Amino acid sequence: MEQKQHLTGLSDQEVVTSRLKYGENILTPPKKESLWSQFIKKFEDPIIRILLVALLLSFGVSIYQYTTGMEDAGVFLEPAGIFLAVILATMVGFFFELSANKKFDVLNQVNDDTLVKVIRNSSIREIPRKDVVVGDIVILETGEEVPADGILIEAVSLQINESTLTGEPMIGKTVDEADFEKDATYPSNEVMKGTTVVDGHGIMRVIKVGDATEYGKVYEGSQIENKTKTPLNSQLDTLGRFITKASYTIAGLIIIVRMSLYFLHIETLDWIAMGSYLLNTAMIAVTVIVVAVPEGLPMSVTLSLALSMKRMLSTNNLVRKMHACETMGAASVICTDKTGTLTQNQMQVYHADFANLKGQELNDDKLCSLIKEGISVNSTAFLDESNPEKTTALGNPTEGALLLWLKNKGVNYLTLREAAPVIDQLTFSTERKYMATLVDSPSIGKKVLYVKGAPEYVLAHCKTVLTETGELPVEDCKDKIETELLRYQEQAMRTLGFAYQIIENDDIVLFKDGRLSDEVSLTFMGITAISDPVRPDVPDAIHQCLDAGINIKIVTGDTPGTATEIGRQIGLWKPEDTEYNRITGTEFAAMDDQSLLDRIMDLKIISRARPMDKERLVKLLQQKGQVVAVTGDGTNDAPALNAAQVGLSMGDGTTVAKEASAITILDNSFKSITRAVMWGRSLYQNIRRFILFQMTINVVACLIVLIGAFLGTESPLTVTQMLWVNLIMDTFAALALASLPPSPKVMKDKPRKITDFIINKPMAIRIIGTGFAFVILLFGLLQYFKHTDITTLADFSILDFFVNFFNFTDVPHGLSVYELSLFFTIFVMLQFWNMFNAKAFGDTKSAFSGLGHSKQFLSVALVIVIGQAIIVTFGGKMFNVTPIRFDDWIYIICGTSIVLWCGEIYRMIRRLLK
Structure with missing residues (x-):
């Protein structure tokens, strides 16, 4: 290229001075989080924290019971079980995310040693890209990447691919002011680091290098830690606080009532007897706290997320951050780029x-x-x-x-x-x-x-x-x-x-x-x-999102006309929409936050957008209480991908975008995004089903302990039996409910509010109603067993059941081991059949509907029944059980199944009333 005489470039001394003043042309690498820090973060889960408190209390009580001779070494099974629950829940989540992260390379490795042509000391020379400094004169030729931000001195048929920053594959550049494009995202005489020359040639003067460039700012924005809580974390926080307050309240109530009864019945104060009674009362209170904590919940959530993480990969959603599976289901706004996501990115x-x-x-x-x-x-x-x-x-x-x-x-x-x-x-x-x-x-x-x-x-x-x-x-x-x-x-x-x-x-x-x-x-x-034609599957996918109550916003570097036409083709831009529903990046940047907050939910299209416009949009939407998902494939999208509750990068997008995202859409299809929403909503529904199932168990267990405390009797369920019910069985139930396939029906629902309590009114009614029904039945059984000598359930009498229900007179004998085994098995089988009702919660279909496609659910159900049979048959002293007769097993299975049939009748009535 023939050079003009005045382009002498920098001298060697000027290069040194410029580098000292403005820095080197390299990007500051991200600070990597240690594996230990990643593992410790798993303990920030609110339910895990409650479990840790319960672990300390349970361990303290166990030590006391063992040292005083009240129990043998088996007493330590309860704290051991809670400890196992904590370790499993944290380790499973940690290793699943670690495995997903290994699928990503270090995603922003730029070859800083690539040679570029510069003019220095009046001559052309080639230097590594990292050695470019502010003030350098750089020669740009077709196919080359622009090494830094600069102002053009010459431009001949210069066409720049700005897709890494604006999403636009070809932008004309010129030094002739008469040909400047007024609404261009970046000035027509400026070129940016990371963009490439697709046609023509030019000469530029460097004005910014390294982190100070637009590319550097975007890269830095993609590394800022996202402190935004996921909806599920927020709701589990609330649930954790509720369980803590409820369990402490009940424990406090037990202490107050029992001590009040003690003082009402004593004639003379015996400090030693009172101390022993107080200690026993405190132990009962701690037991209630431990029983109230849902040990299986963290595991169920982790298993649900992990299974979804694995299955979503088969639908072209590579999930990197586990909670993103569920967060997509809570998304109320999707901010999407145009080129490559809505369109095919090929003219x-x-x-x-x-x-x-x-x-x-x-x-x-x-x-x-x-x-x-x-x-x-x-x-x-x-x-x-x-x-x-x-x-x-x-x-x-x-x-x-x-x-x-x-x-x-x-x-x-x-x-x-x-x-x-x-x-x-x-x-x-x-x-x-x-x-x-x-x-x-x-x-x-x-x-x-x-x-x-x-x-x-x-x-x-x-x-x-x-x-x-x-x-x-x-x-x-x-x-x-x-x-x-x-x-x-x-x-x-x-x-x-x-x-x-x-x-x-x-x-x-x-x-x-x-x-x-x-x-x-x-x-x-x-x-x-x-x-650049719209992808064939996009209009239908957009329609599904709009039907699901999800707000769609197009954010693109393209012109207002092109962006609006794409919006029209995909069914987003309606005939009744006006200028109030779209805005340019320049107008967006000029508006203050309050003005934008008033208008932001009505905006459908932001054209000529710069990278930080998208990030600002996300943060403003979050201020409005929205759960935001962002799609993007360019480096320009990285800050917004990182700031959103869930970022969705494209499979052929830039590595920086993938690093900033939580999910990568491997096939670049918006339809896959819609499937991710369906998976997320179905996953949340499955988690709710498990909470319904486990909280019913906890209510029953707490009330049994509470009633026993008030009546001055010991709990009919031992610590090891509660461990089976609260941990092992719940883990299996979590596996069963988490394995339920996604339902397209959830796409007809509206997004849930981030402030909603995870236990809604129908769930609360079901938990309390079913729980009290179980407690009444189980308490009646206890009373029946106390006042009736029973060797088989064939001798069971309904009349005696009701006669003895309110019989609180002392009895000459306690419950036999066989009666306790029957009680334990009946308790488990009631929960077993209730698991089928939990499966059908939120639907009017039969619990048997779709079982053919839920082989894992059936397998887990079978494991629970077989496991209970093994424990009762071979558990012996460890579980305080003895083998149950075969005919009694038949009576128990058939008798407790009334729980399922009542649920089936209720769902049938709802279907008929529809």
Whole structure:
């Protein structure tokens, strides 16, 4: 490249001074969190914290019981079980996330040693990209990456791919102020670090390097730790506080009531007896606290998330952060980019309109030969056909679209290009708006001048227009052509006009001062409308999200017209929408937060957006109480991806975007995002089902302990039995309920509010109602067993059950081991059948519906029954049980199944009333 004399560049001393003042051209690498820190974070779960308190209390009581001889070493099984629950819940989550993170490489490794051309000491030299400093003069050529932010000194047909920052694949750059694009995201005479030159060449003066560049700011924004709590964490926090207050209240009530009863019944104060009674009361209170804590809940949540994490991968959702599985289900707003997410990110010919071309099909006549040859030779683009499944364009995307159109018509552009020698050429430039190539045409046997470019500029050099009735003067066809162009432009399409001239006289001057001369007399052949088409599955996916109550917002660096047209095509932009529903990045940046908060929920499109606009949008939406999901594939999207409750990067997106996201959509499809919402909502429903199941158990267990404390009797359930019910069985139940497949029905619901309590009113009614029903039944059984000698359930009498229900007189004997075994098994089987009701919670369908697709649920149910049989048969002293007769097993299974049949009748009535 010929250099102007005044471009001397920096001297060696100026380079040193600039580096000291402005720093090096490298990005500060992110600080990696240690494995230990990642593991410790797992203990921040609110339920885990409650379990740790319960562990200390339980361990203290166990030590006392063991040292005083009240119990043997088996007493330590309760704290051991709680400890196991804590370790399993934290380790499973830790290792699943660690495994997912290993699927990601270090995602922002930039080759800082790549050589770039600079002018220093009045000469051109190549230096590593990292050595570029503020003030350097850098030479830019096609295919090269811009090493730093700079202002252009020269620009010749310069086209920049800004997709890493704005999402737009081709932006014209110029130093001519008359050609500056007023609403451009970045000034037309500025180029940014990380963008690439797709056409032309230029010279820039560096104004920012390293972290100070726009790319550096975006990269830094992607590393800021996201302190935003996920909806599930917030709701579990609330649940944890509720359980803590409830258990402490009940424990306090036990102490007050028992001590009050003690003082009412004593005649003389015996300090030793009172101390013993007080200690026993305190132990009962601690037992209630331990029983009230849902040991299985952290495990159930972790298992549910882990299973979903694994299964979502089969639907092209690679989940990196476990809670993101569920958070997608709570999303109330999705901020999406346009290029590559809503559109295919490949320019294609939407419509070709060449005169006399029937059906726009190409054959071997003269006109078709001119069209085929003109597109092939009058182009600088190429096609990459190395992947047989997908051909991609190299170079100018618009020219690539034309070559793809030829390929789809069965034409090999390369054969035609190589057969027609180029005599002279004017490459496309933003100044002249067209490209012209003179070739020696083998198809015509003469020299032919081919011109393509902005239709209005090409028409200006035409004398005639090809029509169905022959060649007509331009004046006769201009209005019709302009009407056609306006129709395409209103649909935000790029239009190209095509013309040719057969050169009969070699004396004609075709090019003069870098432009077509006045001697040129072209014939206009037609136009093509080119667009980046919407992905076929996007409109339906957007419709599903809107039906699900999710607000969609397009954030793009493209023009307002193009963005709005895409919004219209996908069904987001409605005829009734106005300017109030869209805004440009410039207008967005100029508005204060309060003004935006008043308008933000009505915005559908933000065009010409800069990277930090998207991040600001996310944070403002969060201030409005919204759960925000963000999609993006460019480096520009990273800060917003990181700031959102859940970031969704695209599979072919930049590595920085993937690093900042929680989920990567492997197939780049918005439909996969919709599936992620369905998975998230179904997962939350499954977690709620498990909470319903376990809290019912906890209510029953607490009330049994509480009643026993008030009546002055010991609990009929031992510590080891409670361990089986509260931990092992609950873990299996978590596995069963977490394995339920997602239901498309959840997409008809509206997003839940982030402030909602995880236990809603129907759940509370079911927990309290079922819990009290179980307590009444179990208490009645205790009373029956106390006052009746029973060797088999075949002797059970309903009349005796009710007669003895309120019989609180002392009995000469306690419960036998067989009676305790029956009681323990009945308690477990009541919960077993209630698990089926929990499966059907939130639906009117039968609990048996879909069981054929829930083999894991059936397997777990079988394991619970077999496990209970094994414990009762072989548990002996450890579980304080003895084997149960076979016929009693039949009575228990059939008798307790009434829990399921009552649920089935209730659901049937609801179906009939619909």
